[in-house]
Amino acid sequence: MSTNSGVLVIDDETINLKVISDILRDDTQLILAKNGEQGIRKAAEFMPDLILLDVVMPQMDGFETLKILRSDPKTCHIPVIFITALDDSSSEEKGLSSGAADYIQKPLKPAIVRARVKLHLELAKKRMLLEKLANVDPLTSIANRRKYEEVAANQWHELLTTKGYLSLAVIDIDNFKQYNDSNGHAAGDEIIRKVADVLSYEFNGEDELVARYGGEEFVVILPNIDQQGAYEKLDRCVMSIRELALPHPSGGVVTISVGGATMTPTPNAHLDQLFLSSDELLYQAKKAGKNRVLWKKSVVAHAC
Numbered sequence: 207m208s209t210n211s212g213v214l215v216i217d218d219e220t221i222n223l224k225v226i227s228d229i230l231r232d233d234t235q236l237i238l239a240k241n242g243e244q245g246i247r248k249a250a251e252f253m254p255d256l257i258l259l260d261v262v263m264p265q266m267d268g269f270e271t272l273k274i275l276r277s278d279p280k281t282c283h284i285p286v287i288f289i290t291a292l293d294d295s296s297s298e299e300k301g302l303s304s305g306a307a308d309y310i311q312k313p314l315k316p317a318i319v320r321a322r323v324k325l326h327l328e329l330a331k332k333r334m335l336l337e338k339l340a341n342v343d344p345l346t347s348i349a350n351r352r353k354y355e356e357v358a359a360n361q362w363h364e365l366l367t368t369k370g371y372l373s374l375a376v377i378d379i380d381n382f383k384q385y386n387d388s389n390g391h392a393a394g395d396e397i398i399r400k401v402a403d404v405l406s407y408e409f410n411g412e413d414e415l416v417a418r419y420g421g422e423e424f425v426v427i428l429p430n431i432d433q434q435g436a437y438e439k440l441d442r443c444v445m446s447i448r449e450l451a452l453p454h455p456s457g458g459v460v461t462i463s464v465g466g467a468t469m470t471p472t473p474n475a476h477l478d479q480l481f482l483s484s485d486e487l488l489y490q491a492k493k494a495g496k497n498r499v500l501w502k503k504s505v506v507a508h509a510c
């Protein structure tokens with residue numbers, strides 16, 4: 207069993223916490239909580255790979271605790287194994303149908319507990335790897351379009367409540383066909399990687415996301431930053447790419463063009479409007495001579 211895995215054990219009885227600790231101590235890092243509330247808090251704080259959850263607890267029982275864990279986007283994916291003395295099949299059915307990954311009955315048999323925990327930690331590791339592969343662009347190792355769509359939709363939703371700004375930029379490498387045609391596809395790939403590196407360096411904030419949208423096109427999402435702030439950040443990227451002084455077959459250097467827009471999400475507006483406005487500004491930036499940022503201030507929300 208991996209010694210780096212963290213398992214959160216939530217049980218109101220100290221003796222049970224001790225028994226489980228004794229069983230698992232040599233295999234995994236343990237985080238202990240003595241009630242549902244504490245468990246929910248520690249789950250969000252430590253993000254364990256697995257949770258062992260007692261069903262029968264005073265105040266908040268295991269079913270209620272699981273419901274709250276499942277409703278939080280931060281903890282909803284953490285697998286939960288119910289541990290209980292209840293041996294009736296309806297409790298087992300209720301536990302599994304409410305989203306528990308497995309069910310272990312007391313009295314605990316050390317070999318069974320270790321085997322089940324090992325199995326679920328391995329499954330969790332595989333699931334995380336799959337998730338990573340599904341969200342990362344293999345050429346640049348930055349987020350892919352799928353991840354962008356997920357994050358953008360979540361941020362839009364969140365900003366509907368907080369009423370903050372959402373800025374979105376669409377970025378495209380200039381005259382890239384000519385670069386590919388002269389220098390070959392492998393050299394073109396190297397340019398895509400270099401542009402991704404510059405963008406990742408600039409947009410490394412917790413809420414910021416840079417993704418490869420496809421081909422030689424990238425997108426950046428910036429929540430809670432106004433038009434001027436977003437424009438300046440993107441302008442710095444245009445300058446940084448230019449200053450890399452990567453020779454272009456045209457005789458100049460490799461450059462990028464950027465179109466961007468900022469808006470405050472409203473129920474009448476749609477995220478697609480923001481993307482289309484940015485894309486239109488990118489088209490204008492190309493038409494205006496490339497190697498620049500064009501930004502649209504407020505995108506008007508059309509009534510549904």
Ligand SMILES: Nc1nc2c(ncn2[C@@H]2O[C@H](COP(=O)(O)OP(=O)(O)OP(=O)(O)O)[C@@H](O)[C@H]2O)c(=O)[nH]1
Nearest residue numbers: 379380381382383384386391392394395421422492
């Ligand atoms: N090396 C490489 N090239 C790619 C990749 N994806 C798309 N391309 C190339 O990117 C080029 C994009 O060309 P165009 O859409 O004509 O755009 P452009 O030449 O950059 O012209 P402007 O957009 O007007 O600046 C095409 O030659 C594609 O084959 C990739 O993953 N790797």
